[in-house]
Amino acid sequence: MNAFLALYAGQVSRARAARVPLLFVATLQSVGILLLLRGVVDEGSRTTSQQVVAGSTVLVVAFVALNLLSQRFGLLRGSGALDHYATLPVSGSLVVLATAASYATFTIPGAVLTSIIGSLLYGLPLSHLWVLIGVLPLAGASLAGLGACLGLLAPRPELATVAGQLGMSGVLFLGIIPEKRLPEVVQWVRAAVPSTYATDALASSFSRHLDAGLLVQDLGVCLVVSVVALSLASASFRRAVRA
Amino acid sequence: MTDPAPTRTVSVSLTHLIRSHKDGTRVTDDVTLEVLTGEVFGLLGPNGAGKTTLVRQLVGVMKPDSGTVSLLGRDVTADPRSASGVLAYLAQDEPALNDLPVSLAIETTGRLRGLSKRDARAATEVLLEELALAPLRDRPLTRLSGGQRRLAHVAAALVGDRPLLVLDEPTTGLDVTARRAVWDLLRRRRTEAGTTVVLVTHNVLEAEQVLDRVAVLDHGRVMGCDTPGRLKALVSDDVRLDLVWRADPPLEDPTVAALLARSTVDGRRWSARLPADVARDALARLTSGATLAALDDFTLATPTLEDVYLALGGRDSDLERG
Numbered sequence: 409m410n411a412f413l414a415l416y417a418g419q420v421s422r423a424r425a426a427r428v429p430l431l432f433v434a435t436l437q438s439v440g441i442l443l444l445l446r447g448v449v450d451e452g453s454r455t456t457s458q459q460v461v462a463g464s465t466v467l468v469v470a471f472v473a474l475n476l477l478s479q480r481f482g483l484l485r486g487s488g489a490l491d492h493y494a495t496l497p498v499s500g501s502l503v504v505l506a507t508a509a510s511y512a513t514f515t516i517p518g519a520v521l522t523s524i525i526g527s528l529l530y531g532l533p534l535s536h537l538w539v540l541i542g543v544l545p546l547a548g549a550s551l552a553g554l555g556a557c558l559g560l561l562a563p564r565p566e567l568a569t570v571a572g573q574l575g576m577s578g579v580l581f582l583g584i585i586p587e588k589r590l591p592e593v594v595q596w597v598r599a600a601v602p603s604t605y606a607t608d609a610l611a612s613s614f615s616r617h618l619d620a621g622l623l624v625q626d627l628g629v630c631l632v633v634s635v636v637a638l639s640l641a642s643a644s645f646r647r648a649v650r651a
Numbered sequence: 652m653t654d655p656a657p658t659r660t661v662s663v664s665l666t667h668l669i670r671s672h673k674d675g676t677r678v679t680d681d682v683t684l685e686v687l688t689g690e691v692f693g694l695l696g697p698n699g700a701g702k703t704t705l706v707r708q709l710v711g712v713m714k715p716d717s718g719t720v721s722l723l724g725r726d727v728t729a730d731p732r733s734a735s736g737v738l739a740y741l742a743q744d745e746p747a748l749n750d751l752p753v754s755l756a757i758e759t760t761g762r763l764r765g766l767s768k769r770d771a772r773a774a775t776e777v778l779l780e781e782l783a784l785a786p787l788r789d790r791p792l793t794r795l796s797g798g799q800r801r802l803a804h805v806a807a808a809l810v811g812d813r814p815l816l817v818l819d820e821p822t823t824g825l826d827v828t829a830r831r832a833v834w835d836l837l838r839r840r841r842t843e844a845g846t847t848v849v850l851v852t853h854n855v856l857e858a859e860q861v862l863d864r865v866a867v868l869d870h871g872r873v874m875g876c877d878t879p880g881r882l883k884a885l886v887s888d889d890v891r892l893d894l895v896w897r898a899d900p901p902l903e904d905p906t907v908a909a910l911l912a913r914s915t916v917d918g919r920r921w922s923a924r925l926p927a928d929v930a931r932d933a934l935a936r937l938t939s940g941a942t943l944a945a946l947d948d949f950t951l952a953t954p955t956l957e958d959v960y961l962a963l964g965g966r967d968s969d970l971e972r973g
Contacts, residue, residue, distance in 0.1 A: 414762035414771075422750035422791075489747035491712045495740040496763045497732075649712060 411498050415506030420513065434471035435518035438464040441584065442526045449530070454615075456586050461526030462611035463583030465540075466547055466603050468518040470579035473552035475572040477511050481559025482568025485648050493649075500645030504556050504638060511555075512548030519544055523610070532614040539613035539623065546630035547606035551579070553637025554602070560644035583607040602633040659687040662815055662847040668708060668718035670871075678704045679715065680871040686864075688814075689841055691848040695858045695956060696868035697970055702851045703743060703819055705868070709849065710740045710817050722815060738815040739764070741808035743823070753795070753803045754779060754788040757810050764811030771810065778806040782832055797824040805833055812844060819851045834861050854971040855956045867960050874963040879956055886954045886962045892930045894921040894937075897947040906936045919947070924958050 441464050449456050484490055493503045520540060527534050555572055562568035582590075582598045590598060598604050609626035612619055663686035670679040678701045686692040694702045707713035709720055711731030720727040720734075727734045748756040754775050761771035779785040782802050792800050801824045808818060816837070822830045834857075840846040852858050858865050859879045866876040875882055892910070896919040900907055910933055914921040925933070930951060937946060957970045 410765075410767060411763050414759045414768075418751055418755060418759040421752065421755055484747065487746040488742065488744070491707070491710075491740070491742050492745055492747035493763075494712045494731075495710050495735050495738065496760070497735040497765060498763050 412502055412506050415498070415503060416510050419507050419510035430476065431472065431514055431518050434468050434515075435521055437471065438467050438518070438522040439525055441467070441580075442522070442529055445584070446529055454532075455611075457530040457532060458611040458614040459586045459607070460584055461523060461530055461532060461614060462607045463580070463585075464526055465519050465523040465610055466543075466583050466607045467576070467580050468522050469512070469515045469544065469547045469606070470551050470576045470583075470603060472511050472515045472518075473508065473548050474555040474558075474579065475576045477508060477552050477555035478558040478562075478568045478572030478575070479565070480507065480511075481556050482562050482565035482572075483559075485560055485562075485568075486565035490645070490649050499642070500649065501638070501642035504553070504641045504645055508549060508552030508556060508638070508641075512545065512552055515548055516544060527614065533616055536613035536615075536618050539610060539618075542623075542627050543606050543610045543613075543630075546627055546634055547603060549634035550602040550606070550630055550637050551575075553634060553639075553641045556641035557637065557644050560641065560648045579603040602630060602637070605629040605633070659689055661685050662688045662690075662723055663692075663709065663849060664719075664721040665705075665709065666719045666721075668705070668715045668720065670704060670708060670713070670715050678871045679708065682718070682871070682873055684866055684873065684876065686847060686849055688847050689845045690863045691837060691841055691850065691861055693858050693862035693865040694849070694851045694868055695853065695855070695862075695865050695960070695970070697853055697960075697965070700853075700868040701871035702853075702868055704871070706740075706817055706819055706849065706851055710734050710738060712740075737813060738817055739808045739811060739813040741804055741816075741818040741821055743819050745804045745807065748804065748807055749792045749800070752789050752791050753784055753806075756792060756803060757806045760807040761810035764813065766811055774810050774812075775806075778810060781836055782806050782829070798826055798829060801825055802829055802833070805836075809836065809840070812840075812846075814845070815847045815849070816840070817849045820853070821850065822852075822854070822857060830857070837861065856971070858956050865956065867956070867963060867965070869960070869963075869965045874965060875959065882956060882959045883954050886924070886958050888926055889924050889954050889958060889962070890927045890930045891950075891952045891954060891958055892923050892925055892934060893950045893952070894923075894946060895919055895948040896921070897945055899945075901942055901945055904940070904942050906933055906940075907942060909933070924954070924961060 445460050449460060523537060523540060558571040559568040562571055578601060582601055583603055587595060587598060605626040609623050612623055665682055665684045668679050668682040669677060671677045682705060694705065696702050708715045711727045711734035715728065722734055723737050725733040757775040757778055758771045761774050762768060766774060779788055784802060784806060787795060787799060792803055805821050808816060822833050837848055841848065862879060864878050867874045902908055910921065910923055913925065914923040934949065934951060960970060
């Protein structure tokens, strides 16, 4: 635990200066999408409104956890910085977890702000916003795990950056457009992407009556994906270190 | 530093280590070495000699094609992670630390080596004082000069009191004062805690002043391994004559022509390794005749480890002299 906290504190500290402007950009991007689509989405289309607000909120997480983290691990690997951790008595999983946790922490203010602004803009109830407490860490963990994998497996740092950005675009596209409007093939892709379940869980929280069963099911998928993604990231770390 | 006692145990044992590039070129060519506990042991060689490749295998982050690495009785070849429990490694650069403020970089590394937060803080304070880094404690490493940053890396390597320190060119970029502070600190660690140090260097002065024993490396091979004194005894009859010419050297002079044939030439700087009597004789003739007017400067020096490297068959010497 001492090692985890040390890594986490170190990551938060190094990120403070650089990440705040980036987080501002991430939030602005999502709020911009909310404003843009406000003119397009019909007043009465409640499901679409829920989807747009939830998708924009998860996009903040994707920007930081998927895009920035894949860049970070790509750079760590490319610069030989992984040797530093490999010669310290800490496991790769711990480095991945602590880094992912610190990045996920930075998504909280932006995601909360985006969902509140979205709810107000689209006239959605804020009463079940507590669902964010479950959605943010799980979406953060699963997307951060995937971001770390991309960064650690990419042969070059630039490829890690491109992969992270493509991943984020995927989250944006699949998260914001309501499922029923997507072609069937894309619906299959949507079902395979972990952010979908975080988006759906959050979207359901914007209804007046929360379907607890569905919420638990969505969050359960997020949890499983988080465990798998972080395990994969740990394995990728070990592979990158001993290459 | 004094010679190590002959009864000490072995801390590092490398046996027939081989590592090759994909094209088959050996970057580590059948290296067998032993480092005794409490010894300050050096790997000296020019850039590209294979020093870093060798230490990366030693610390367990690079797998040898064949051969074994044993650190304090642990088989690192079979279990690379076991190295992290006994050693601290300072790489040529430490990009993982570079965004952190100095004190946090040292403290975090200490905690990752198993110190409690409190102990890591206390150890950080001591190192900040010892290496005169206290005024820079809150500055991120990226905003320091190259030398200051290197000193912070050294501090991070020293925190946590590991019994074995593996330092890849720890004093590169440091000024003389900082360099001496690092050397003093390593000496103190060895004397007080019996710390074993494996130090990579391409600086001859560092090798001669700090190391108990040194392995001279070239093209992945160990060309010689002994105390600096005994290695220099191999070439003790020789001296080095360095000449700097003011203008084009008078090549028609037979002494000058003979010297040119035995010198390595770098612009107007000539450096020749010669038997002492030959060098004395050549210098006497150069300074008494008309050639003196063309000479800007000259030095006659006893052999250094660079001369040993060249005498052992070393090529491409870009070893630093100071």
